[in-house]
């Protein structure tokens with residue numbers, strides 16, 4: 001399977017007909033424990049379902065394959081997956097984090113793990129000299145998210161991984177916005193890939209999940225240990241839903257990218273829009289890097305509506321096909337206001353520095369008919 005193309009792996013990797021019945025699709029193994037033949041003698045590694053569950057095993061192998069990695073480790077949410085990485089650190093350790101991270105990631109660093117003595121420095125990772133300077137003798141991880149959220153900056157994964165490696169630190173890449181279809185950080189030198197599979201991997205806004213993917217077997221052992229010890233594991237039904245979703249990931253991603261490209265071009269030519277952030281536009285400052293690092297540019301667009309908060313508010317109230325809501329990556333189009341919604345936990349002065357102004361609106365472009373989506377935006381503007 002490892003030498004086949006993405007679409008084939010999406011449908012087949014990690015899955016084979018169920019050995020007891022021949023069921024073509026991996027069943028939902030809704031069980032908490034497994035019967036042992038003799039004390040300590042059980043089938044494969046199945047003794048208790050927090051430690052392992054066959055539906056989860058299939059999903060873990062499938063997602064590892066899609067990222068071009070050896071080991072997949074699934075969690076009940078993206079936050080649980082990120083927490084497992086941070087639990088591998090000790091009090092006194094330090095992390096260098098890109099300045100424009102997901103709000104929940106910022107909260108995890110600033111409110112939860114900081115209480116346990118783990119410190120972090122946020123830095124604009126587009127500035128490699130500043131990034132290098134942010135490392136201290138205590139640094140253990142570089143934490144990258146690209147494209148960033150919500151400013152859609154592109155960070156050079158290869159360059160950051162090289163800096164981190166020289167400092168004997170691991171590089172973690174949150175690849176949620178790209179999905180494994182558009183970008184594979186392990187190939188670019190990253191050590192750990194994180195996904196909130198709630199987003200593009202799940203793709204239908206009906207499941208919460210997270211995954212870590214690594215190549216190094218000692219690192220995989222450590223993370224598997226934490227998965228079991230801390231216990232934020234996904235249920236088998238959620239794993240089944242995600243396996244169903246990965247089978248169409250390539251088809252959905254192509255449609256997301258195509259629709260987003262057309263909408264970004266429409267927005268850029270509209271007078272009511274002050275600025276459009278989309279890595280696929282030639283006007284994007286890191287368009288060249290995005291073209292090199294990603295296979296296409298994804299389904300996320302940020303834009304600044306002329307007229308500040310009142311204009312943004314009325315735009316958000318008027319859309320009909322786009323739904324006003326947090327989250328992203330589903331087949332349906334979503335729209336939101338970062339300063340009030342997803343990024344409210346980030347202090348106002350940090351938001352201003354990042355460019356999260358009151359007129360900023362973020363779109364998660366779905367796979368509906370693109371002309372309907374453009375007409376909806378047009379009438380709402």
Ligand SMILES: *Cc1c(COP(=O)(O)O)cnc(C)c1O
Pocket residue numbers: 077078079080102104105145149174176177195196197198199208209210
């Ligand atoms: C949603 C999200 C997360 C958190 O994942 P949950 O599944 O909501 O816990 C982490 N990183 C990014 C980039 C996200 O969009």
